[in-house]
Amino acid sequence: MEKLGKEFFRRKNVVTISSELIGKFLVTNFGNMLTSGMIIETEAYNGVTDKASHAYGGKRTKRNEVMYGESGISYVYLCYGIHHLFNIVTNEEEIPHAVLVRAIIPVDGVPAILKRRKQTSITKKTANGPGTVSQALGIKTANSGLSVIDSKFMWVEDRGIKFPKKEINAGPRIGVDYAGEDAKLPYRFRLSDNSVKRIMNEYYS
DNA sequence: CTGACGATTCACT
DNA sequence: GTGAATCGTCAGC
Numbered sequence: 001m002e003k004l005g006k007e008f009f010r011r012k013n014v015v016t017i018s019s020e021l022i023g024k025f026l027v028t029n030f031g032n033m034l035t036s037g038m039i040i041e042t043e044a045y046n047g048v049t050d051k052a053s054h055a056y057g058g059k060r061t062k063r064n065e066v067m068y069g070e071s072g073i074s075y076v077y078l079c080y081g082i083h084h085l086f087n088i089v090t091n092e093e094e095i096p097h098a099v100l101v102r103a104i105i106p107v108d109g110v111p112a113i114l115k116r117r118k119q120t121s122i123t124k125k126t127a128n129g130p131g132t133v134s135q136a137l138g139i140k141t142a143n144s145g146l147s148v149i150d151s152k153f154m155w156v157e158d159r160g161i162k163f164p165k166k167e168i169n170a171g172p173r174i175g176v177d178y179a180g181e182d183a184k185l186p187y188r189f190r191l192s193d194n195s196v197k198r199i200m201n202e203y204y205s
Numbered sequence: 206c207t208g209a210c211g212a213t214t215c216a217c218t
Numbered sequence: 219g220t221g222a223a224t225c226g227t228c229a230g231c
Contacts, residue, residue: 043212045212052212053212054212061227061228062227062228063226063227063228077211077212077226077227078211078224078225078226078227079211079212079213080210080211080213080214080223080224080225081210081211081223081224081225081226082213082214082223082224082225083211083212083213083214085212085213087212100212102212129213129214130212130213131213131214132213132214141226173212174212174213175211175212175213176212178211179212
């Protein structure tokens with residue numbers, strides 16, 4: 001079990017990083033409650049040339065400023081006035097690449113996760129979208145700018161789990177129809193349904 | 206200062 | 219499959 005360091009996130013290819021985050025564990029420790037889940041879905045946002053990215057065309061605002069920061073910094077923003085969406089910034093400073101974590105399988109701190117989600121048992125819907133992932137792990141927009149490399153509140157672990165390539169499916173990103181041709185790029189990565197079912201059974205059958 | 210809207214979720218049909 | 223919820227952000231005036 002090893003915490004991912006700067007060398008993992010600092011690489012230039014955000015699509016590669018996005019695919020390699022599948023099977024890693026996102027861990028948070030807010031309010032002395034350790035919670036975690038295995039990442040099973042991500043999307044890559046490829047900087048200033050990506051029409052789907054908040055940094056398209058070099059756009060720079062108070063909200064997205066952290067995307068131009070060091071690799072490993074989290075970018076959390078409010079979507080639809082309700083949902084806190086969690087990203088990890090990659091590449092070097094001034095290059096606003098980021099990976100959106102879209103789904104996890106809850107692993108540690110299940111009671112806290114259920115309480116946050118107002119549920120009584122873990123199902124595949126507990127953290128199957130970017131808004132529910134943040135809710136399950138207690139991530140809020142106020143946490144934008146925290147680094148998963150040196151913060152004691154959030155980090156990413158490699159627990160030695162590897163999936164065969166064919167178990168990780170690439171496809172177009174969700175909810176980015178406005179991005180024209182870029183909406184079709186295969187920047188979304190998902191662990192196959194079969195693998196997800198198998199792991200859910202291991203933990204929760 | 207104002208208004209339009211979003212990298213979504215959930216309940217309901 | 220459809221539509222409501224809900225509010226910070228940002229472009230434009």
